[in-house]
Amino acid sequence: MLFDVLIRLRSLFRRKQVEHELDDELRFHFDKHVAKLVAHGTPHNEALRQSRLAFGTPDSIKEEHRDARGTQLVETLAQDVRYALRVLAKSPGFTAVAILTLALGIGANTAIFSVVNSILLRPLPYPDAARIVTTDGNESMPDLDDIRAQAESFDAVGSRSMQRLDYTGGREPMEVFVIAGDAGMYQVLGARPELGRMIGAQDDTFGAAPVVVLSHAFWMSQFGGDPGAVGKQINLSGNLYTIVGVMVPDFWLPQHHADAYSTLRIVYPIEAKERGVHVLTAFMHLKPGVILDQAQAEMSAIDASLAKAHPDHDAGVHRKLVPLLDSIVGDTRAVVLIFFGAVGLVLLIACVNFANLLLARAASRQREIAIRSALGASSSRLVAQMLTESVLLSLAGGTAGVALAYVGLRGLLALAPRDLPRLSTIAIDGRVLVFTVGLSLFTGVLFGLLPAWSATRSSAGDTLKEVGRTIAGSLASLRLRRLLVVSETALALVPLVGAGLLIRSFVGLASVPPGFRPDKILTMSLSLPASHYKDLPEQVRFRTQLLDSLNAMPSVQAAMISELPLGGDQIDHEAAIEGRPIIPGKNPSVQTRTVLGDYFDIMGILLLQGRTFSADDRTDSPEVVVVNQAFVRKLFPTQNPIGARLGWALENPIKWKTIVGVVGDVKHFGLDQPDAAAAYGLYTQSDEDWKRWMTLTIRSPRDPSSLARDVEQRIWAIDSALPPTDILSMNAVVSETLSPHRFNLILLGIFSIVALLLAAVGIYGVIAYSVTQRTHEIGVRVAVGAQPRDIIELVLGESGRLVAVGTLIGLAGAFALTRFMSSMLFGVTAHDPLTFAAVAALLAGVALLASYVPARRALRVDPMIALRHE
Amino acid sequence: MTASAIDLPQGTLDLLILRTLALGPEHGWAISERIHQVSSKVLQVHQGSLYPALHRLERRGWISSKWGTSDNNRRAKYYELTKTGRKQLETEKSEWKKLAAAVAQVLETA
Numbered sequence: 001m002l003f004d005v006l007i008r009l010r011s012l013f014r015r016k017q018v019e020h021e022l023d024d025e026l027r028f029h030f031d032k033h034v035a036k037l038v039a040h041g042t043p044h045n046e047a048l049r050q051s052r053l054a055f056g057t058p059d060s061i062k063e064e065h066r067d068a069r070g071t072q073l074v075e076t077l078a079q080d081v082r083y084a085l086r087v088l089a090k091s092p093g094f095t096a097v098a099i100l101t102l103a104l105g106i107g108a109n110t111a112i113f114s115v116v117n118s119i120l121l122r123p124l125p126y127p128d129a130a131r132i133v134t135t136d137g138n139e140s141m142p143d144l145d146d147i148r149a150q151a152e153s154f155d156a157v158g159s160r161s162m163q164r165l166d167y168t169g170g171r172e173p174m175e176v177f178v179i180a181g182d183a184g185m186y187q188v189l190g191a192r193p194e195l196g197r198m199i200g201a202q203d204d205t206f207g208a209a210p211v212v213v214l215s216h217a218f219w220m221s222q223f224g225g226d227p228g229a230v231g232k233q234i235n236l237s238g239n240l241y242t243i244v245g246v247m248v249p250d251f252w253l254p255q256h257h258a259d260a261y262s263t264l265r266i267v268y269p270i271e272a273k274e275r276g277v278h279v280l281t282a283f284m285h286l287k288p289g290v291i292l293d294q295a296q297a298e299m300s301a302i303d304a305s306l307a308k309a310h311p312d313h314d315a316g317v318h319r320k321l322v323p324l325l326d327s328i329v330g331d332t333r334a335v336v337l338i339f340f341g342a343v344g345l346v347l348l349i350a351c352v353n354f355a356n357l358l359l360a361r362a363a364s365r366q367r368e369i370a371i372r373s374a375l376g377a378s379s380s381r382l383v384a385q386m387l388t389e390s391v392l393l394s395l396a397g398g399t400a401g402v403a404l405a406y407v408g409l410r411g412l413l414a415l416a417p418r419d420l421p422r423l424s425t426i427a428i429d430g431r432v433l434v435f436t437v438g439l440s441l442f443t444g445v446l447f448g449l450l451p452a453w454s455a456t457r458s459s460a461g462d463t464l465k466e467v468g469r470t471i472a473g474s475l476a477s478l479r480l481r482r483l484l485v486v487s488e489t490a491l492a493l494v495p496l497v498g499a500g501l502l503i504r505s506f507v508g509l510a511s512v513p514p515g516f517r518p519d520k521i522l523t524m525s526l527s528l529p530a531s532h533y534k535d536l537p538e539q540v541r542f543r544t545q546l547l548d549s550l551n552a553m554p555s556v557q558a559a560m561i562s563e564l565p566l567g568g569d570q571i572d573h574e575a576a577i578e579g580r581p582i583i584p585g586k587n588p589s590v591q592t593r594t595v596l597g598d599y600f601d602i603m604g605i606l607l608l609q610g611r612t613f614s615a616d617d618r619t620d621s622p623e624v625v626v627v628n629q630a631f632v633r634k635l636f637p638t639q640n641p642i643g644a645r646l647g648w649a650l651e652n653p654i655k656w657k658t659i660v661g662v663v664g665d666v667k668h669f670g671l672d673q674p675d676a677a678a679a680y681g682l683y684t685q686s687d688e689d690w691k692r693w694m695t696l697t698i699r700s701p702r703d704p705s706s707l708a709r710d711v712e713q714r715i716w717a718i719d720s721a722l723p724p725t726d727i728l729s730m731n732a733v734v735s736e737t738l739s740p741h742r743f744n745l746i747l748l749g750i751f752s753i754v755a756l757l758l759a760a761v762g763i764y765g766v767i768a769y770s771v772t773q774r775t776h777e778i779g780v781r782v783a784v785g786a787q788p789r790d791i792i793e794l795v796l797g798e799s800g801r802l803v804a805v806g807t808l809i810g811l812a813g814a815f816a817l818t819r820f821m822s823s824m825l826f827g828v829t830a831h832d833p834l835t836f837a838a839v840a841a842l843l844a845g846v847a848l849l850a851s852y853v854p855a856r857r858a859l860r861v862d863p864m865i866a867l868r869h870e
Numbered sequence: 871m872t873a874s875a876i877d878l879p880q881g882t883l884d885l886l887i888l889r890t891l892a893l894g895p896e897h898g899w900a901i902s903e904r905i906h907q908v909s910s911k912v913l914q915v916h917q918g919s920l921y922p923a924l925h926r927l928e929r930r931g932w933i934s935s936k937w938g939t940s941d942n943n944r945r946a947k948y949y950e951l952t953k954t955g956r957k958q959l960e961t962e963k964s965e966w967k968k969l970a971a972a973v974a975q976v977l978e979t980a
């Protein structure tokens with residue numbers, strides 16, 4: 001058996017040598033034969049002649065040898081491939097169109113599959129990642145400690161939060177992102193040091209010496225990759241941390257870029273003790289054998305016991321355990337799958353076009369096929385030959401598609417919203433290539449089989465006798481091609497309707513009034529380090545000093561807010577209204593936003609009732625708040641809120657603040673989301689010394705970049721160690737929130753335009769072919785008096801009927817499918833009649849245009865020539 | 871191309887080649903000559919069937935080949951019986967004898 005394989009392989013790969021040896025062997029035999037005849041007295045010439053007669057033609061002998069060598073199948077294939085390459089090279093136009101068509105379809109699918117693969121399929125880069133779960137909310141350190149102590153389902157529980165700290169060891173003060181977790185997180189996620197050691201349990205205690213592990217990138221940029229960095233100390237927001245290690249370069253945390261790693265008990269010891277501070281994302285590792293449902297049941301029981309033990313904080317809390325991958329991917333799954341569906345349709349259209357091209361080509365090659373079959377080629381042999389051609393084309397299309405996908409993916413990633421989960425991991429990898437090769441082969445075989453089969457079906461005799469020129473065989477194939485037009489129209493309609501709905505959503509979303517005027521406003525964020533600004537008076541002094549300095553600039557108005565609208569941050573409190581009962585866990589939640597300066601005026605937020613803050617509202621005057629409409633709707637639906645007093649339910653004693661005004665709602669969470677009930681307070685009256693961050697809102701007609709430089713100078717004149725971050729115009733902030741929608745729109749838009757173009761090309765091809773086939777008929781019609789109008793109607797009528805049927809089927813398909821994209825829509829239903837009608841009209845228009853061109857050609861048919869041709 | 875030559879029944883050529891090679895390594899021409907001689911010039915193996923058969927036997931591992939030098943100093947490919955080939959020869963020989971006896975019996979009695 002082994003011999004067999006070895007010899008076959010040798011025959012295959014060392015073909016030349018094997019053939020050569022065979023030649024030698026046969027020649028030796030021949031010479032011996034001649035020599036024997038001569039020895040028996042035959043003259044030399046006669047001996048040669050007799051020997052040749054006895055031997056037969058050398059080629060037929062060799063053919064038999066090849067059979068004996070057992071490489072027939074592969075050699076036939078190689079022969080088919082060589083023949084196919086020759087045939088394809090002879091018609092470069094056809095070959096190029098076929099490859100391009102498939103490249104578009106396969107390329108789009110490869111690009112989107114690589115997104116699907118990276119976001120949905122590839123496991124997270126953690127040991128035993130499938131058994132890591134998280135909770136659906138933010139957690140506090142004390143709650144997690146209780147869960148760790150009580151739960152039997154997990155063998156490790158960890159958590160992390162992201163904190164921005166100031167680093168002043170570099171050239172300019174900069175903000176660094178520090179992962180403040182606990183020792184359990186590093187264990188669950190399998191974090192390993194490249195250098196030094198990891199954060200361990202001994203570091204994760206209150207009062208432990210502050211230690212930090214640097215990210216690889218931060219170590220390279222700030223320490224030039226110096227191993228001596230380990231053991232050094234760095235200053236983060238005024239505290240000294242000892243560097244104990246450097247993280248491996250490929251350690252990755254969902255959603256967050258990280259410069260350094262520490263623990264919450266080190267970075268924020270006060271907050272870490274608070275059961276009410278929910279800033280942590282939990283990571284639990286399920287024990288072997290424990291399934292999610294079991295863990296969830298236990299979790300619910302723990303929730304109930306925590307609610308009993310800490311009603312202030314844990315009443316009404318129901319944690320839902322979610323596999324980590326699901327929680328990271330979230331809603332993106334549906335969006336990605338919708339794109340995958342859309343490119344699937346694009347591929348189908350490309351394949352239909354491909355089959356169409358092959359059909360047309362098979363028709364024009366009928367004589368060649370007939371001759372080959374007359375010469376003895378079996379029909380399976382002919383099908384194999386044609387399949388070889390289509391598979392070669394599809395593989396070439398796939399190769400071009402991968403190149404297209406590579407380029408397309410770069411564009412796509414440049415456009416992608418930055419919060420797209422696992423964005424950085426998107427790439428064309430081995431699995432994607434396997435997918436593409438599989439797709440190409442599948443396409444080549446499936447869509448090549450139909451034309452091959454239909455081509456070999458017609459009888460050789462008929463074709464050679466030229467009977468089949470017009471009638472029987474081509475009628476069946478014409479019917480097939482009409483079916484293709486119908487299906488292309490239907491297939492193209494679905495992504496077009498999807499794109500139409502997204503356009504309407506986007507236009508609707510972009511024209512939503514945000515509740516403020518974003519023009520000519522520059523924003524920039526600052527955070528005061530706890531080391532220098534621990535107490536409120538220092539913070540207030542910095543804030544007023546900064547605003548005074550900025551407002552002294554000509555044509556500049558500056559204010560600040562703790563949580564900028566559409567900026568992605570929010571803080572809420574359980575509210576209490578003076579005179580109403582306070583029920584733990586049932587109190588209404590109210591967003592709190594802290595401002596200083598003429599914030600409402602600068603942002604153009606409408607004052608609806610009462611007043612906004614004035615210079616008389618000072619640290620030593622009674623505390624006042626301004627609320628929004630949503631607050632009034634939620635808490636004062638029938639009463640006048642002005643003069644009522646608001647407090648925070650968890651304060652003891654509650655410090656009441658008087659409501660002095662009502663302002664309009666702003667789009668705080670997103671243009672597609674309503675504002676929540678919110679109360680604005682003053683930084684000068686706040687007792688929240690932990691709220692050390694702020695975003696400046698500066699209205700000025702000046703050029704934003706030179707303005708930003710001046711503002712920075714004025715900040716550094718007060719404190720040279722503060723790094724301003726997120727320097728953006730307010731318009732850019734708004735635009736950023738549209739970026740996922742823009743991304744969806746552009747992507748689906750591109751796919752549907754490709755679908756439309758491919759369908760138009762396909763329709764054009766079929767109608768043009770049908771006009772050619774009917775040249776004779778058209779000639780007769782013209783000869784008996786048909787007008788140009790009649791001919792145009794004849795051609796357009798044919799395609800019109802096909803397109804109408806396709807459109808109807810497509811509309812039904814779109815009606816069934818668009819509901820899956822409801823979550824991507826805004827202000828328009830998934831079955832919006834206007835969109836459906838407009839898209840159907842567009843498609844019909846393009847389809848008619850595609851058939852108008854061949855119709856014009858039909859007009860030029862000269863009846864004399866057409867008739868004489870018979 | 872002797873007039874009295876007969877065509878070999880299917881499968882017997884393999885047996886004859888194996889039997890011939892049992893005497894020692896030979897090249898293709900010598901094999902065909904030997905069969906011709908030993909069969910008293912009744913059996914003539916054309917090289918058109920000889921070489922495919924040799925290559926088939928080689929693929930099955932019953933014979934092996936190597937290039938050597940013939941008596942008049944020319945390069946020739948020599949075939950040699952392998953161990954499995956020798957076993958195969960025994961099996962085929964006994965089967966052939968059984969067949970021949972059976973055929974003879976039928977011819978005699980029927």
